[in-house]
């Protein structure tokens with residue numbers, strides 16, 4: 001109750017001056033997303049407790065931990081839906097801690113939602129196209145109103161590419177609200193892939209997918225990272241998937257970063273096993 | 283403001299303020315109690331007050347029963363029946379979206395209000411008071427015994443209720459639910475008991491405030507129905523949550539209104555301020571209080587909409603046929619031509635509302651005010667400034683734009699219920715405080731509004747209006763198919779997601795309000811020109827409520843909805859030769875909207891979709907670590923419990939229904 005400030009996130013979007021598509025110098029760029037001393041409290045409950053991590057470009061970084069560990073909360077803070085109580089968030093070297101969600105996305109940060117927050121009344125194709133179109137419209141009244149033919153071509157091309165990539169051809173004209181959970185996951189992923197994002201936050205993208213779909217999802221992620229050189233921060237419960245696609249892992253438990261290392265190191269860690277077993281026993 | 287006032291100068295106003303404020307407080311407590319326990323904000327709360335006042339009037343004056351009997355029936359016997367009905371209706375609405383619920387209770391209000399108007403007429407009747415009207419002197423101020431008594435009765439009810447709330451087992455359970463509405467879901471068997479008791483108390487309070495206020499106001503349907511709208515202001519002071527603060531808010535509003543009366547008694551310009559006081563308070567609270575504190579409860583996300591009923595090609599053909607039919611109207615219905623002319627204006631009005639409400643999912647209850655701004659501006663421009671007719675019409679639209687953007691300010695901070703309330707408050711504020719000033723219609727409330735010289739005749743002007751209706755509808759249709767239209771439909775589903783994709787959604791919101799306001803302003807100018815005079819009378823704030831219900835009623839027709847709505851509002855009444863039937867038409871609109879809302883809620887429930895709003899990953903509140911509507915540790919536990927529940931029942935969705943707040947101009 002002590003903080004009365006909510007201007008930065010609820011107020012009007014400041015015209016973001018950062019060009020989204022300018023080729024940034026590789027040194028600052030390769031840093032990707034960096035979080036320092038991130039703390040988020042809900043009343044008395046500390047959901048994330050001075051966590052530090054980095055998700056560089058060109059790699060898949062995993063963020064794992066038992067239920068309620070604070071993974072989604074971390075994502076919300078990164079994408080600007082929550083204001084951290086303390087700490088700093090940097091994207092490609094820029095401090096974005098106080099920026100509204102749209103400004104962060106315009107800088108190249110995209111995300112999916114654990115609950116697959118689709119545009120339920122629109123078709124699959126429209127959902128995916130909006131992933132690109134929202135970024136083109138930005139916060140500019142005229143750009144929001146009208147699109148240039150070149151932009152429309154770019155949107156169409158991105159949509160086609162993603163529909164192909166995610167294997168959504170058969171579903172493209174279905175209303176998103178009528179899809180199954182697995183299909184919704186893919187649409188949510190496709191939507192963010194259609195956007196012009198260099199850093200992707202994926203929140204439990206495989207939950208609700210069957211084994212074959214999960215495998216395919218893993219392929220998609222690896223392919224996108226290889227092709228675009230973007231960075232991925234992946235929250236995931238499916239350990240098989242995590243171990244196969246992630247280059248580096250962070251383990252969160254009760255809001256605290258209890259371990260970090262390569263998949264092999266994490267598998268060998270007794271602290272991580274204790275955290276998972278402990279949470280299952282409880 | 284005005285020199286030095288001694289306490290003694292202010293005392294009479296304070297006393298008057300406290301006496302009426304006490305009754306407002308009572309009504310507001312009933313409103314908040316039912317809102318917190320049922321998750322449904324009852325726009326028809328004022329209608330309950332009106333019903334009880336009229337029951338009393340009917341029994342006492344028309345049937346000559348002794349006053350204690352009439353009073354007993356009106357405030358003790360009737361409210362439980364209403365409570366039963368309300369509990370039943372609101373239970374059926376539980377799975378609906380916020381918009382569904384708003385429309386449903388507005389429909390109820392329309393039913394009651396129009397039924398009373400049809401039954402007893404619109405003129406203020408003499409309310410047969412039952413309290414002595416002698417005055418006594420309280421701290422040096424003369425007060426009527428009746429006023430004093432009603433204040434004391436209201437205060438006693440409030441105190442009695444607080445005692446019940448603190449001490450009895452049921453009261454304690456109710457308090458737990460009011461503090462944290464999620465608990466009702468968990469408390470299983472007692473949910474019905476808590477909710478029905480809450481409705482009972484809420485209805486009793488509303489009824490009591492009705493008979494207590496009627497002696498001072500006279501028995502006027504509109505005044506009574508909208509006067510308990512004062513309760514909105516009081517409820518806002520309690521942040522739609524705290525009951526004691528709500529009662530205090532009632533007192534505050536009573537006192538502020540009384541003081542405002544004193545301060546503006548010398549000023550022409552601000553004469554409208556005292557009656558607008560509650561809305562000033564409502565608007566201020568909604569705008570200034572951090573939205574993390576305004577917890578919206580019981581909201582559900584819009585359910586998926588179905589594919590359009592008509593293909594694009596057949597929709598085009600239908601539109602062309604409709605225009606051709608409209609062009610032939612002067613040949614076949616010459617005697618009723620003015621009726622059709624105003625229907626054409628209503629096509630524009632409904633098209634602009636459609637863009638706002640259905641395409642982009644914003645609830646706006648200030649639309650009539652925008653039309654009124656267009657009307658009055660047009661007259662000022664064409665008569666006052668001598669501008670050419672066409673230019674004046676278009677500029678009237680332009681002037682409405684900033685007003686529309688003003689309405690958009692609450693839309694940036696608020697959504698759902700609170701947006702609806704803020705816009706309603708703004709509409710009322712404009713109506714009461716600005717319509718009567720020289721900025722708008724002036725004290726006489728009528729301004730001249732000519733037609734263009736070449737199109738003086740009804741017939742010629744009809745075709746001018748047809749051209750505007752077609753152009754306006756095309757504009758709205760084009761917007762619907764532009765990038766903005768796509769963004770708006772997505773925004774109706776999930777603004778948060780859209781912002782994480784890089785869209786500045788606040789800009790989108792302001793833009794849609796601006797476009798809608800422009801079309802509404804032009805419509806206002808045309809309406810004035812058609813009637814050859816600009817007046818605020820057809821654009822009172824409750825008109826906005828009627829428009830919304832009628833639009834929702836025609837929702838199934840998608841893009842053709844605005845045209846049908848225009849026919850329903852403007853043409854149908856003219857063919858109802860029976861006066862009572864014409865008066866009762868809004869009752870049917872209300873019923874229709876209520877039925878549509880109930881149907882939507884049932885469809886959502888059957889689908890098992892319509893996740894509660896707070897099931898989103900994305901918190902909507904922006905305060906540090908505080909998510910909209912889920913404060914406190916109990917809520918956190920709940921979040922976990924619920925998450926497990928949601929995970930188990932993976933949403934299986936079927937494609938049906940129309941989706942109340944959904945895009946339709948696809």
Ligand SMILES: Nc1ncnc2c1ncn2[C@@H]1O[C@H](COP(=O)(O)OP(=O)(O)OP(=O)(O)O)[C@@H](O)[C@H]1O
Nearest residue numbers: 042047066067068069070071072073901909918921
């Ligand atoms: N808006 C909120 N208000 C209060 N507490 C919250 C809120 N959001 C999350 N929490 C709490 O913060 C903690 C972390 O939640 P979070 O959703 O981040 O977990 P998670 O790691 O994503 O878990 P899961 O694997 O189940 O998705 C939990 O204890 C949760 O109850």
Ligand SMILES: [Mg+2]
Nearest residue numbers: 071072073114
């Ligand atoms: Mg999570």
